[in-house]
Amino acid sequence: MTGIEVTAGQLGFYSCHSCNLVSKATPDHHEAHCARCGSHLHLRKPNSISRAWAYLIASYILYVPANVLPIMHTSSLFGAQSDTIMSGIVYLWTSGSWHLALIVFIASILVPSAKLLALTFLLISVQRRSVWDPMQRTRIYRIVELVGRWSMLDIFVVAILVALVQLQSLATIKAGLGAVAFGAVVVLTMIAAMEFEPKLIWDPKRNRHGQAAG
Amino acid sequence: MNLSSLIACHECDLLQKRVALPPRGVGRCSRCFAVLYRDTSNWIDRALACTLGSLILFLIANAYPIVGLEVQGNRTVASLYDTLHTLWNEGRQDVALLVGVPTMVAPAIQIGLMLYLLFPLRFNRLADGAIPVLRFLQFVKTWSMMEVFMIGILVALTKLEHIAHVHVGIALWAFGALIPLLIVSISAFNPDEIWTRVKGAA
Numbered sequence: 001m002t003g004i005e006v007t008a009g010q011l012g013f014y015s016c017h018s019c020n021l022v023s024k025a026t027p028d029h030h031e032a033h034c035a036r037c038g039s040h041l042h043l044r045k046p047n048s049i050s051r052a053w054a055y056l057i058a059s060y061i062l063y064v065p066a067n068v069l070p071i072m073h074t075s076s077l078f079g080a081q082s083d084t085i086m087s088g089i090v091y092l093w094t095s096g097s098w099h100l101a102l103i104v105f106i107a108s109i110l111v112p113s114a115k116l117l118a119l120t121f122l123l124i125s126v127q128r129r130s131v132w133d134p135m136q137r138t139r140i141y142r143i144v145e146l147v148g149r150w151s152m153l154d155i156f157v158v159a160i161l162v163a164l165v166q167l168q169s170l171a172t173i174k175a176g177l178g179a180v181a182f183g184a185v186v187v188l189t190m191i192a193a194m195e196f197e198p199k200l201i202w203d204p205k206r207n208r209h210g211q212a213a214g
Numbered sequence: 215m216n217l218s219s220l221i222a223c224h225e226c227d228l229l230q231k232r233v234a235l236p237p238r239g240v241g242r243c244s245r246c247f248a249v250l251y252r253d254t255s256n257w258i259d260r261a262l263a264c265t266l267g268s269l270i271l272f273l274i275a276n277a278y279p280i281v282g283l284e285v286q287g288n289r290t291v292a293s294l295y296d297t298l299h300t301l302w303n304e305g306r307q308d309v310a311l312l313v314g315v316p317t318m319v320a321p322a323i324q325i326g327l328m329l330y331l332l333f334p335l336r337f338n339r340l341a342d343g344a345i346p347v348l349r350f351l352q353f354v355k356t357w358s359m360m361e362v363f364m365i366g367i368l369v370a371l372t373k374l375e376h377i378a379h380v381h382v383g384i385a386l387w388a389f390g391a392l393i394p395l396l397i398v399s400i401s402a403f404n405p406d407e408i409w410t411r412v413k414g415a416a
Contacts, residue, residue: 005245008222008229015222018349019409020250022220022229036412037345092373100372103365138225138246149359152316156366157373159313162304163297164283164374166290171377175306183312190356202226202246 009199014041048197049127055192056119062181062188063116069178072158076171084178085109085154107153108182115151115189118144122196129204137201144193151186155179221250254407262332264399268392269325275388276318280367282381283374293385294318316359321396324358327351328403340411348405355400361393 008015014023016034023035032041070082083091085108092101118140125137158179165173222229223243235241235253243250279291292300294317301310327347334341341347367389371380 006229007227008220009227011229013217013220013222013229015224015227017224018345018352019412020221020224020406021409022217022222024217036409037349039349092369095376097372100369104369107365134226135246138248141225149316149356150362152312152359152362153366153369155309155312156317156363157369159297159301159309160281160292160367160370161373162306163292163300164281164290164370166300170285170288174304175301175309180306180308180312183309187312194356198225199227202228 007199007202009043009203012043014043016041017045044199044203045195045197048195048200049123051195052119052123052192055188055195056116056123059116059185059188059192062185063112066178066182066185069181070176071154071178071182072161072176073174074165074171075174082176085182088154088157104154104157107150111147112151112185112189115144115148115193119189119192119196122201126197126200131204134201134205138198141193141196141198141201148186148190148193151189152183155183155186223248223250251406252404254404257402257404257407258332258335261328261399261402261404262336264395264402265325265328265332268396268399269329271388271392271395272321272325275385275392278385278388279383280385280389281371281383283378284381285378291381291383293383313363316357317363320354320358321360323354324351324400325396327354328399331408332403335408340408344408344412348408351405360389360396364389364393 008022012024014032014034015021016023016037016039018039019034019037021034021036023041033039034041067085070084071088072083074081074083089101089105089108092098092104122137122141122144125132158173158175161173162175165171219232220229221232221241223246225248226243226246228243228245230244230250232251233241235251237253237255239253240249241251242248276294279293279296282289282291298310298314298318301307301313327350331341331344331347331351367386371382374380
């Protein structure tokens, strides 16, 4: 890598979030707009750390009912039954579909909890202006963005079951409140990841090399 | 200095020069390797063809039943619309939205807006309102999750296999074909190149 690494932010250049056009800061600092597409310009997403924290904390809170409350209620001739996410996985496992149990386990338990922890780690590291391996942290951020959507899997499964199993006298399935909480966790962590500004991971690196702080 | 030859990495903000790419080449950030821009030759035809194909498959996937279930003469079939309708009617409007937006609304908007931009581009013109359309497209992409829904259908079918006879509907095959095709359409679609055609904000 070359010795000259300079970011747009250091030069006071704006890079448009929508169209990527690089433009110079105008004297009027408060209301900068992209000359090409008219978007608001910021050097960094405004208040990204506090916004990301807000969504993340809300996700942590909802994570509890998401796992404790039933995501669906089944009533059939043999009686009524309520399933949480975990009991659904156990059912798949014991009924012999271990490969599906594994997929649902990864999508519904492993991914959401790993995502919450990864975002917490990224936010703390950025807040403490850590210089630890920015490439590695950028990779974590990319993985979080990439896999987040897969946690919607269980919600979709419940929805299809609800639509199909409407056999009046024989069996019906209804969606439970746990499904709402779980869906909210997935959506909120996705928004938290969007609010997070990955450029902040790289910012402290510059300052250690004796350049002026932004 | 000409600023239009510069690009700042959207992930690490490193400022670098745009370089000419080989056909179908990809320009990556020299520090964090994020994809910054792609080669643009002939992309409009490719994107238009794939997106039109996606539109047809999307209509089939929505119009026909995905799966049917048979238990002792009782038979139910479910299309995507039925699924949302049932959820809505039993008082779970929240879940209906959580399912409907990523599987039906977002992909429909995505395909529609891509076609809206691509048709005029084919004749070298920029569609009216290209700026807000491109911005909205960027936003809607995150919330379109048909590939996840597809796996969801397979999991649900396996769960039901034990208790009932399951019929696979036409829409399931349409979904199966739509997902890879839509992925190809989106990767062929080149918003960066459309932005270079935008002359300036009104």
